Amino acid sequence: MWEPAFEALGTILSPEHLLWLLVGVGIGLVLGLIPGLGGITGMAVLLPLIVGMDPASGIGMLIGLNAATTIGDTFPSVLMGVPGTAASQATVVDGYPMARKGLANVALGAAFTSNMIGGIIGAIALFLLIPLARPIIVGMGSPQLFMLTLLGLSLVVVISRGAMAPALISACLGMLLATIGSASMTGEYRFVGGIAYLLDGIDLAILAIGLFAIPSILSLLVQGQAVAHELPLSKGGVLRGAREVFRHKRVVVGNSLLGTALGIVPGIGGSVIDWIAYGATKSAVRKDRDQFGKGDIRGVIAPEAANNAKDGGVLVPTLMFGIPGSATAAILLGGMATMGVATGPTLLRPENISLVFVFIWTLALANAIGAIASGALARPLSRLSLLKPHSYGPMLIVVMLLAAYQSGVQWGDIVLVVVIALLSWGMQAIKWPRPPLIIGFVLGTGAENYLWISVGRYDWSWLTQPWTIVVGVLVIITLAAGLTNSTGRIAQSVKAVTRRMTRGAKTPEKEKVNDA
Amino acid sequence: MSPKKRIMLGFAAGAAAILTLAGCGVTNQQSSAADDAEGPFYDGKTITLIVPFDAGGASDTFSRMLAGYLSEYLEGNPEVVVENVPGGAQKEGLNRFARADHSSGLHLAMGSGGIIASTLLDTEGVQFDPDEFETLVAFGGGMTIFGSTQAGIGSLDDLTASTAPVYYGGLELNASESVRVFALDQLGIADFQPLMGYDGGGSITAAVLSGELSMGNSTSSHYLTNVRPLEEDGEITPLMTQGYVIDGEVVRDPALPDLPTMPEAYEESTGKRADGMGWDIYRAMTTAQTNLLRNYWVHSDAPDEAKAALQDAMAKVVEDEEFLEQATELLGEEPLAQLGDEADASMAAVRDLSPEQVQWIKDFIVEAGVR
DSSP: OHHHHHHHHHHHHSHHHHHHHHHHHHHHHHHHHSTTOOHHHHHHHHGGGGTTOOHHHHHHHHHHHHHHHHHHTHHHHHHTSOOSSGGGHHHHHHHHHHHHTTOHHHHHHHHHHHHHHHHHHHHHHHHHHTTTHHHHHHHOOHHHHHHHHHHHHHTHHHHOOSOHHHHHHHHHHHHHHHTOEEETTTTEEESOTTOGGGGGOOOHHHHHIIIIIHHHHHHHHHHOSOSOSOOTTTTTHHHHHHHHHHHTHHHHHHHHHHHHHHHHSTTOOHHHHHHHHHHHHHHHOOTTGGGTTSSOTHHHHHHHHHHHHHHHHHHHHHHHHOOOSSHHHHHHHHHHHHTTOOOSGGGGSTTTHHHHHHHHHHHHHHHHHHHHHHHHHHHHHHGGGGSOGGGTHHHHHHHHHHHHHHHHOOHHHHHHHHHHHHHHHHHHHTTOOSHHHHHHHHHHHHHHHHHHHHHHHHTTGGGGSHHHHHHHHHHHHHHHHHHHHHTGGGGHHHHHHHHHHHHHTHHHHHHHHHHO | OOHHHHHHHHHHHHHHHHHHHHHHHOOOOOOOTTOOSSSOTTTTOEEEEEEOSOTTSHHHHHHHHHHHHHHHHSTTOOEEEEEEOOOTTTHHHHHHHHHSOOTTOOEEEEEOHHHHHHHHHOOTTOOOOGGGEEEEEEEOOOEEEEEETTTTOOSHHHHHHOOSOEEEEESOOSHHHHHHHHHHHTTOOSSEEEEEOOOSHHHHHHHHHHTSSSEEEEEHHHIIIIIHHHHHTTSEEEEEEOOEEETTEEEOOTTSTTSOBHHHHHHHHHOSOOOSHHHHHHHHHHIIIIITSEEEEEETTSOHHHHHHHHHHHHHHTTOHHHHHHHHHHHSSOOOEEEHHHHHHHHHHHHTOOHHHHHHHHHHHHHHHHO
């Protein structure tokens, strides 16, 4: 085990590979920085370049790019309140208020440190999970996957503040949007209304741009004021942010582990993981919970740690079974095939194992380099928050529309972005939460397919499988905890009980992560 | 330069980067029709190859590789640019190909035989006429069915002897999948249950390993590169292949010559011949699915000179040792290549399905979907 690990380290540290890794990280940071563009775009553009490239260099470039986009995306999320990619939507909630108080540098420093720690924990987890990959993936049958999507959906009630009904309606709307297109179980088209564009369903990238990015810029423009008036912590702010992370060790480590575990489950992906991490942290902390949403640094640390950690988890099904854990992983698989690297069980053979280590080292190294580079850029870039929005807002809208068009190269993409942005604007106006919509959308397809297969395969006996019950209990606890939080005084006593239950359920939760 | 200006400059650079990136998707080169007469037809030109799949998949990767060789063998060495137009289950890309200006012969398209077959069933969103597509080359690729040791399926006999339900998993119940479901259903399995909706070959493999599925399918290419190690570990057993259709008969997959084809398995287990409407359709759809897995088309409106140059070059590409070696490495098997008449015959087999046969497939999909 150790020999191939060091062999791979030698490969990675050779100048040629290091150069490609830096190229990947550099492109990734820029793509992350530009709202609307992200890892998928970068992967698709770089893919033709890797034909004939040495596998280790190609892996360095693609993984470097992927890791760096989820680091670079923090800049616009914090500085403008516009998520850089779908994976940093939740960072906006607390990162942006911090920037408004002039604490942009602190937020960025905390985010990058969490990125780095999360990414490295993810890489270590990938290493530790190699021997466990097979039992984990084979053990996750359709009923378990269905229950995990339910658990994700149940977190809607935890994330949402205030009235529960709008949050639930929003989640249902997301699930409804997910049904547009062809239903693979029966081969039928649903809700396409004769529009060819809708045959494939709605693209997640389009939904994310329309739902979060464009409305954020519109509100900036409507307010017409710079995000911050001064930057009191221009010097040393980044380091102060980094120190804050070490003060919240449990938040950063816990969310890194959560992110890795969620990454392993196929079909969840960054756009949901950040919200889950945010919601879970908010409901798990005891001190000053009401600070969340007003610029609490823990609200920045949680999603950023989870999102870089997830890359390690995603690679478990992607590499070991050829099951792409996310959309970028699917492109990565194509890249591996281009370079003649067979993924799947073959990769675990002794002669190939050093390639797995190349992935692990690259992941750790890319996160470290990306985070340090971003830290250095934080000071100059944080001055963006001093700019008047009308000097950059219109151009960003154009950029995002182009980014939307670029994802499918169809006019329908632009129309859809505008329609979704209007929907989002409307939802904001009547104070309906939007995160549940994206969670419903992402998990809806999986929930439907897995439920269909579970019932087809096991009738209703899957409901009595042990892991179905374990996850089911977690779902009920989550729902109870979320609902009692929101109903105030009457529920005070119930809350105490559920807390005790949640505490009691901590151990099985960890087991689930290892075994699910 | 003030900090403000510097920032704006940075943004301008970013915007330029995006425009370049966005531009990568749309490489609509206008033709220069002026320079004819002298020199090779494609001298100094750029050919756009429309690939109706996302960047990064096997079809895209293969097409990009092929594009390089095509450029090398075409006289005048034109640039061959791959344009990914995913969407609408290949329909977007092929619609765009049909709409393009073909007078200059600068547009080619790639597509699967499956889409040609499915246009017969489902015309929603189809704005192209496959009869106007002329095949330059068609590359084949087989399908393999494998059983789960965990679920007690170690051979064909285990399938037919099983009294427990036999679950077969697939991705989507479309026209191509329906004939496999039909063929398996005919084997005489006591309780046969197709389960669709898995989200990829890897998910099916995992479900077969755990015994959730008694058997699953995979492209032979995926099987050879990803699944075979599990066979060596005794976790799964390959059962049969969909086969190729040569001269109207289903023949064994050259990549897995020891495995019976589905009609062979049927004849062996029932003692009957694989005749009748269902099996006729099986043969037609297998032609579409395996013989014509990846087709490269020129439009019939393209100039004859262009067609001749392309046909000529393509015939050389499929003979190139290095190309075949690279294709084999990518796909795990050497793809069967059909040129000209052979490819046309395969295409005709699919296009000639009668209205009754088309209705039969539609009915079968509905019936299998609600089972």
